[in-house]
Structures are given as structure tokens and as C-alpha cells.
Amino acid sequence: MNWKTSDGGWNPYLAGALLGVLAVVSVLATTRILGKTSYLGTSTTFVRAAGLLERTASPDQVAANEYYTKEKVKVDWQFMLVCGVFLGAMISSLTDRSFKFEAVPPAWAERFGPSAVKRAGGAIVGGIIAMVGARMADGCPSGHGLSGMMQMSVSAFVALAMFFGFGVLVAHFVYRRRQQ
Amino acid sequence: MSTEQMLGLGTGIIFGFLLQKGRVLRFEKQIGAMLLKDMTIFKFMLSAILVGMVGILVLSQAGTISLSHKPMNVGAVLLGGALFGCGWAVMGYCPGTSIGALGEGRWHAFFAALGMILGAALYARLYPFFKATVLAWQDYGKIGLPEALGISPWAILPVFFAVVIAVFVWFEKKNL
Numbered sequence: 236m237n238w239k240t241s242d243g244g245w246n247p248y249l250a251g252a253l254l255g256v257l258a259v260v261s262v263l264a265t266t267r268i269l270g271k272t273s274y275l276g277t278s279t280t281f282v283r284a285a286g287l288l289e290r291t292a293s294p295d296q297v298a299a300n301e302y303y304t305k306e307k308v309k310v311d312w313q314f315m316l317v318c319g320v321f322l323g324a325m326i327s328s329l330t331d332r333s334f335k336f337e338a339v340p341p342a343w344a345e346r347f348g349p350s351a352v353k354r355a356g357g358a359i360v361g362g363i364i365a366m367v368g369a370r371m372a373d374g375c376p377s378g379h380g381l382s383g384m385m386q387m388s389v390s391a392f393v394a395l396a397m398f399f400g401f402g403v404l405v406a407h408f409v410y411r412r413r414q415q
Numbered sequence: 416m417s418t419e420q421m422l423g424l425g426t427g428i429i430f431g432f433l434l435q436k437g438r439v440l441r442f443e444k445q446i447g448a449m450l451l452k453d454m455t456i457f458k459f460m461l462s463a464i465l466v467g468m469v470g471i472l473v474l475s476q477a478g479t480i481s482l483s484h485k486p487m488n489v490g491a492v493l494l495g496g497a498l499f500g501c502g503w504a505v506m507g508y509c510p511g512t513s514i515g516a517l518g519e520g521r522w523h524a525f526f527a528a529l530g531m532i533l534g535a536a537l538y539a540r541l542y543p544f545f546k547a548t549v550l551a552w553q554d555y556g557k558i559g560l561p562e563a564l565g566i567s568p569w570a571i572l573p574v575f576f577a578v579v580i581a582v583f584v585w586f587e588k589k590n591l
Contacts, residue, residue: 251433251462252463252465253433254430254433254467255464257430257433258467277511285539289536300539301546302539302542311420312420315419317510318424323432324435324516324518328519341443342446357506360502361507362513362531364534365503365509365531367498367537367541368495368496368500370535378485387560388487389484389487389559394499395496397500401499404504406449406504410450411450
């Protein structure tokens with residue numbers, strides 16, 4: 236087994252194990268420093284981002300919405316965590332020269348052609364469905380998959396099985412047809 | 416910036432750095448896992464879970480931190496999980512990886528993030544309906560596997576490790 240992968244990345248077992256260390260240190264740090272235990276997660280931030288954007292157009296509607304009120308529209312710890320993910324990925328990719336502007340993922344182009352508009356449409360539709368699901372399930376692969384599993388939450392085992400089960404099913408239907 | 420925001424930003428930078436180094440931000444890796452051809456994201460994720468599970472268990476048993484389970488709401492987790500899986504396959508990203516992919520220049524991920532913001536706004540509108548229907552079916556509350564099975568978490572830990580390591584061995588044998 237190699238420390239580096241053929242595409243210049245780190246061994247995924249090693250990078251993953253380091254993320255496990257970060258997750259534990261982060262739980263400890265939020266508990267000690269902020270007095271409020273926070274686990275890694277990302278999908279609630281999309282609710283807050285939507286609320287912040289909508290608030291610029293119709294503040295009353297956001298204030299009156301039960302779900303926005305429940306999730307609290309503000310730039311909190313998790314919101315900044317998500318901003319950090321963007322920066323961290325940028326720093327890592329620029330320093331190891333894997334940063335690349337890409338309009339259409341190669342694997343998508345292989346199946347659906349090089350149209351950036353088609354890809355954007357697929358990403359938007361997929362994104363809407365995925366986020367409605369993530370909010371309903373109260374978590375995504377970070378909140379359920381990483382944080383929930385680490386805590387041995389029952390909901391995490393079930394959610395992850397559903398995520399992956401349906402992901403496999405739909406991916407085979409969407410990406411495999413033409414190759415056979 | 417408040418201390419809370421700075422801590423979040425710092426943690427996120429390392430999180431994004433590791434996601435990028437693990438090469439799990441690629442559309443190809445996400446779809447590769449769903450087509451059962453490339454298990455990089457599972458090697459990465461399960462390794463994080465193994466290490467995290469030990470750390471969280473030790474700290475929570477010592478009383479240093481508290482657990483924060485998400486509720487086992489049957490309708491929410493089953494239907495929501497299924498919807499997420501469908502969207503994930505089409506989009507090729509999950510929420511965190513879409514933002515990371517944007518950071519490594521894959522700007523098509525912007526549309527994935529845009530779709531998810533729209534999805535969140537839609538969910539905020541549909542919430543009263545879901546609350547009265549799907550979310551109201553059956554809720555077992557915030558439970559962990561140890562309480563649900565009535566066994567010690569220290570007994571679950573080695574079993575989980577054994578299963579995951581067997582899966583890793585299988586991945587390597589099959590070159591996934």
C-alpha cells in the first residue's frame with residue numbers, strides 16, 4: 236500500500252484517519268471553548284444560506300417561516316466550517332497543483348456529452364432533491380455519515396444505508412445504460 | 416469575527432484540506448462508489464469513522480463531551496435518506512463535497528450548491544406539510560445503537576472494527 240495515490244493525493248485510509256482525529260478534536264474544542272458540543276455537519280448551512288438570501292428580498296417571510304425560525308438563520312460555527320471547506324480544498328489543490336477549472340466532469344461528459352448547460356441542469360435538479368431529502372432526514376453524509384456513525388446513532392446506520400442504497404440504484408440507472 | 420466563527424473556519428479549512436487530499440471531492444469518485452467501481456470515498460469515510468468512534472466513545476464515557484444523536488424518526492430517515500440518495504447520484508456530490516469541489520476549481524459544482532440552496536428553500540416551505548405527515552409517522556427519538564440493542568458500546572466497538580476491516584481487505588483484494 237502506498238502513501239500517495241497515482242493522482243498525487245494521499246492514501247485515502249490515512250487522509251480519512253486524520254479526518255477522524257479532526258472530528259474528535261473539533262468536538263472537544265467546541266465543548267471546551269464554546270461551551271456547546273458541535274459535531275461536523277454541513278447541510279443545515281444550506282438552509283441558513285437560503286434564509287440569508289431570501290431575507291434580502293423578503294425579510295418578513297423569512298421571519299414568519301417556521302423552519303427558518305427553528306434552524307436559526309445566522310452565520311454560525313457550521314456556516315464558517317463550510318466556508319473553511321472551500322478554502323481548505325483550494326489551498327490543498329493549489330499547493331499540490333491538482334486545482335483545475337472544469338466545466339463538465341469527464342465521467343458526466345462520457346454519458347451525457349460535453350454540454351455545460353445539461354450538466355448544470357442535472358446538478359440543480361439533483362441538488363434540489365438531495366437537499367429536500369437531507370433536511371427531512373436531518374443530516375447528510377457529514378452529519379449522519381461521519382458524526383452520527385462515530386456516535387453509534389441508530390439514525391446514522393439507517394440513513395447511510397438509504398443514502399447508499401438509493402445512490403447505487405439511481406447511479407446504475409443514470410450512468411450505466413449506454414455502456415452496456 | 417467571533418471566536419465561534421473563527422473556530423468553525425479553522426476546523427473547516429483542515430476538513431476541506433483533508434477532503435481534497437483524500438481526492439474524494441471528485442465527481443468521478445462519488446459516482447465510482449455508487450457504480451461499485453471505486454471505493455475511495457468509503458475507504459476515506461470508514462477510516463474517519465473508526466478513529467472518530469474510539470475518540471468519541473472514550474471522551475463521552477469520561478463525561479468530557481455529550482453525545483448528540485439525530486432522532487430516529489422512521490419516515491424522515493427512510494424517505495429523506497432515499498430522496499438524498501437519488502439526488503446524490505444525479506448531482507454527483509454531497510453538500511460538503513460540492514463546496515470543496517468548487518474550491519479545487521470544479522466550478523460546475525456551483526450549480527450543485529445552487530440546487531441545494533433551492534432545495535433548502537423549498538423544504539422550508541414544505542416543512543409544515545411534512546411535519547404533519549412524514550415526520551409524524553413514528554419517532555424513536557435520539558437513540559444510540561447501545562441503548563437500542565441493550566449492550567455496551569465497548570462490545571459494539573470491536574465488532575464494528577472487525578466488519579469494517581474485513582470490508583477494507585475485500586476492497587484491496589478486488590482493487591476497488
